[in-house]
Amino acid sequence: MHSAAVLGLVLLALGASGLDNGLVRKPPMGWMSWTKYYCEIDCVKHPFGCINEDLYMAQADRMSKDGYRDVGYEYIHIDDCWMANQRAPDGQLVANATRFPSGIKALSKYMHDRGLKLGIYEDIGTKTCGGYPGSATHLKTDADTFASWDVDYLKLDGCWIEEDEMPEQYENMEGILNGTGRQIVYSCSWPAYLIDQPQKQDYKLIAQYCNLWRNFDDISMSWSSILSIINYYDHNQDRQIPYNGPGQWFDPDMIIGGNTEITYDQARVQMTIWSMWSAPLIMSNDLRTVDEESKKILQNREVIAIDQDPMGIMGRLVANTTDLGVYVKPVVPRDTAKNTTSYAVAILNRSSSKKHSVTLQLSHLGMSNAEGYACRDLWELSDLGTFRPRDSFNFDIKPTAVQFIKCSLPNL
């Protein structure tokens, strides 16, 4: 059978098995506080960079005014350390009153008034990773609380729980969230706590309960961290690719472009590879200080379109050397009658010192449409011309940089 037909079948099968709450049919896009601000709660020392309502409102303002919302970024995510140290006497979670004097419901209204959505963080264990009250024995109370605050997305972490209890508890919470009647995207950190036991990372099961899931280490502000995530996904792609699709996404963690710790080329690499995976694009940076070049990278509509491709396929590493990785992802437009599809292709140079010249014949990448493809450089935003299966691409790729192209079926 032709590979495009096989893909179609795989997608049908996915649709039937995954969590079917109708949410995040495309990978979510947004902004999250963790990697930039961690658990900074000293608002006296850091008045513009601590976990308080002003921070989330300020980022939401930039998100709507600086064009991010218009290219698809939508969720503002509160991460850990937003809570008071104790639950209220009635058992409800409460936000820290000094840092969130208006409360979370006011914050979700702030987001909704600007066409944005609010995400919140909790933990399925007895405490959050930062030591705040966990949901363990309060799943129903907390789900009801989040729904009553008009929260749109829950990142449910997995600190402070016995590993064997995770499947049942994460499943319970899915039913409880559904029962609130509010549409809440459900992000589970479950498999991220099983990195050393891959046999227990049961993605088929996880996809039945969760809209997305973290499955590897936290990203930090460095190129080496980006590379370690890419390396992990490369090595595990055969286990992962079948379970990624509309409504069920692998989450390789936050986008760190817009921070000065990485170069522009490295920021392009991260946006490229995350888009090739159809991964969530959730930035962690300070949108107030992102420079123009980074903004262009984060807002590149043609790159984002690859990420948001409606088929939601996780691209595949098809060729690999010490320094180079070549990735291919089927994207629209497709020609269903002829079983042909367009492709995104990314060539990554992981080396920190060596430039590489690369020649690749299209047919070797699985691109066999006889009439060829109209190819475009997605970072230069320029047309490269028409390429037939026997033709080759030639690219020079700088160290820690990427070549990213889309080759579309012609005349569609």
Ligand code: GLA
């Ligand atoms: C874990 C998660 C991070 C962040 C912190 C908060 O480490 O993986 O993304 O939410 O907890 O404490």
